[in-house]
Amino acid sequence: MVAAVPPVPGRPLPSAEDQAAQFRLLADNVPVLIAVFDAVDRTCRFANRQYARSFGLDEAQVIGRTFAEIIGEEAALEIEPHIERVLNERVHVSYERRLERRDGTPHWIEVNLIPHLAPGTGQVQSTFVLISDITRFREAERAARESEDRLAKFMDASMEGIVFHRDGIITDVNPTLCALVGYSLEELVGRPALSMVAPDQVETVRAVMEAGKETRYQTAVLHCDGDRIAVEFIVRTLWRNGERLRMTIVRDMRAHLDALARIQHLAEHDPLTGLLNRATFMEQLRERLSRPQATRAALLFIDLDNFKRVNDSLGHLEGDQVLRTVSERLRGGLRASDLVARFGGDEFVVLLEDVHQRKDVQTVLNALLSVVEVPVQAEGLDLSVTPSIGVAMYPEHGDTPEELLQHADTAMYLAKTAGRATYRFFERAMAESAYADLVLEGELAQALTADEFVLFYQPQVDAKSGELVGAEALLRWRHPQRGLLAPDAFIAVAERHRLMLPLGEWVMYEAARQARDWHERGVAAVPIAVNLSSMQFRLTSFAKSVAHVLKTAGVPGEWLELELTERMLTDEIDRLPELLRTLRAQGLAISIDDFGTGFTALNQLTRLPLDKLKIDQSFVAVLPEDGGAAAITRAVVQMAKGLGMRVGAEGVRNERQWRLLADWGCDELQGEVIASAMPAAEFEAWLLDRDRPLFPSIDS
Incomplete structure (x- = not known):
């Protein structure tokens, strides 16, 4: 049973007893159950320690016992067909069995039955039995199957698109991704992953793919009809079905970006009228005045006359409608490049840029007076709302936002004292003798x-x-x-x-x-x-x-x-x-x-x-x-x-x-x-x- 070893010159050959001892040492220390059974009477002729102990016996106790006596009549009947095949067909037979340990937990074994043929006749003299515990491998396979099942269920249920690709070629996608880009599974599998990416984003995505990074970043994909879709890619590397794949979660960012834009708009604009708020206007005014190429400009401070009466008599809801109407009229009477803001209450501020002469500003002022004075409908009544407007010119009346605003405010108060529904340009004399303030x-x-x-x-x-x-x-x-x-x-x-x-x-x-x-x-x-x-x-x-x-x-x-x-x-x-x-x-x-x-x-x-x-x-x-x-x-x-x-x-x-x-x-x-x-x-x-x-x- 042990292969012959060529003799070494000067060294005596090992005896049969030494060879038997070496074989026994080897057999008792391999992680396999080994036994040899006679082909005629089915008795055990050899067993290693692991085989004997697995049945609660020692090596001497199993020798001479039949196969059925060692493993039990029921188990012997179950595997008898495999033994008959070895004996009759003289072939190597391998099969697996699921057993239960004494504590009830399952384990799996792989059994190999190998015929030992007699020299010359070719008859089966005995059968070698090799039993290996393959529980660990079967558990690993089961875990892999369960993991694959979970991944498949996750892909189907996920509200975000998922793409698997190998070497840049799509191998699988989930239904959400198909719905996002408008293609079927069959149309996507086998295509280059970059074919879905917006053209201006291809090089960025390609660089991530080639670097093998696990990262997340914002990009864009294309719908089958050509529409651009803002998305976030979350990229990971994983093993699936024994293959190393790249998985990309594709998150639709359109609603999120719209919400961010809305929040940003609300942070910068008056929620009632949609005009710029005070903070944003002052920031943009400061930025425009600081430009090297800043031109002559006019700052208008507008206050609605007797607006408090509208709120007091008709309520704040009608007052709010009046403010919205006035803001729409102001925007309609100005250029797209002009800044207009609501500072709070019934106060509005306008920046007119690139005005060369005072008469240019007067033309705009007269237009604003005309459009704002048009009666506003509220609760079936025609309300006449008039503005008082103060004007400060840049750079004559100030070169900072605060100074211009203060001087336009001063001029506005003078317009009110002059009878309302009119405008006044700031004059230095106003700073010295602002009558209303005094x-x-x-x-x-x-x-x-x-x-x-x-x-x-x-x-x-x-x-x-x-x-x-x-x-x-x-x-x-x-x-x-x-x-x-x-x-x-x-x-x-x-x-x-x-x-x-x-x-x-x-x-x-x-x-x-x-x-x-x-x-x-x-x-x-x-x-x-x-x-x-x-x-x-x-x-x-x-x-x-x-x-x-x-x-x-x-x-x-x-x-x-x-x-x-x-x-x-x-x-x-x-x-x-x-x-x-x-x-x-x-x-x-x-x-x-x-x-x-x-x-x-x-x-x-x-x-x-x-x-x-x-x-x-x-x-x-x-x-x-x-x-x-x-x-x-x-x-x-x-x-x-x-x-x-x-x-x-x-x-x-x-x-x-x-x-x-x-x-x-x-x-x-x-x-x-x-x-x-x-x-x-x-x-x-x-x-x-x-x-x-x-x-x-x-x-x-």
Whole structure:
């Protein structure tokens, strides 16, 4: 049974006993079960250790036993046909069997039956039995099949296209990919993978394929009808059916890119009119003025006359329609190259470039006056809306965006004092003797000493329960001749002439005093939010002035909340973290008002100790119809929650908006659906008139 070994000169041949021992050592240490059975009586003539132990015996115990005695009658009957074939046909027979171990787990063996033929006669003397455990291989095959099945099911179910290719030739695709490019499976298999790629993207994709990179990148493919489809490729290398293939996941990016473009548009444009917003206009104005080839230009500041009457008499919805109509007329009266923006409220700003003479600007101004003055339909009425326009020329009236804007604003106010529905060019004399500003400045100074200012309070409620959680203090001026004025009628002048400092301190003190009064009388134990001006906030002694107000009013800081604008965060970024920490150490809560309309960088929010974001009402106003505003609002809520801040929303007008904002995770709401801003006495009466939460639970 062991091949003869040629003798080595000078070395004696091994004895038969040595050869037998060597064979036994070899047989007992190979990972195979070995046995030899007599062809006539089927008794075992030899077995290695592994074979004997697999049946619970040792080598001596199996010798002389029959095949059936060793493996059992049932198993012997099962494999008897294989033995008969070896004996009758004198051929090597191989087969597999599935067995169960004592613990019930399956395993597979491969059995090889090899006939030993007698010399001369060719009769089968005995049968060699070689048994190998192939469980590991069968498990691997099963795992591979299951993996292949899972991959096939994944390909069929995936909402993204999948392409397999070998050496650049497509071998398989899934139904989603077929639907994406408009070809059938049969049409795609066998084609070059690059044939689907847009021509201008072929070299980029080819470079990735040749480099064998596993990466992801944006590119484009072509539909069968020639349409270009923006996609993302996610490229991987894997083995499938024993072959090394490249797999590319093809993700349709059209909806995603459209959404990004919509969000970008909303970030740069006024959501109501679609015009540029203030931030984008100022950025583009600065860029255009900084060009070496910048030409003479005109900046127009447009304010609608008596627009407040439209809102007060017909409501904000009709007022919004008027603003949209005016914006469309402005765009229609300008060149495509001119910039036009809505700065907020009823204020619009226009940049006319490449104007050589003043009369060129006057032609445009007269055209704008004509188109804007055309009556606007609202609730069946013809409303006549007129503009007052101020003009500042570049570079005569200023060479920076801020200077031009200020001078155009000044000229606009002069147009209003001149009778409205007209325009005025800025003149240097205006800067020296702006009559309207001087008059208003004097009136503001007198109003402070004459106690003409008053705070109105608007409730802030829990978005889920409707319970009162705070109030926002809103400044009003009881003007002796002009009646009750909102801040937009005088704040700009107060800011320009530094009257905002004493006025802002008065607002903080009055809000603190009112909070103390309500706490002591048990009317409303909630904090009052106060809007800060940029001028106040820029004071190096601002934190000390706040501490002085709290001490004078006799209230803890927890009874006040300070509302900043995004612009303040940008302007004061260097000193902001320390200042906010100082204010919060005094117990005050800090929130960002009108969030979403300013310049705040997201990395700033992560570094600042803030308590709350208040979503700007321009986004809330168009909910739920405006999908872009809804997307931004939800994103702001999720971002604020991720940063551990509360979220408030202003300008909530109806229950539908309330429920929507509450479902998105907004914490606090304020707006007309709850209550308008009102004097302190009316606020108290409004509260005391209720013996239950302000509104039924939003969950009810």
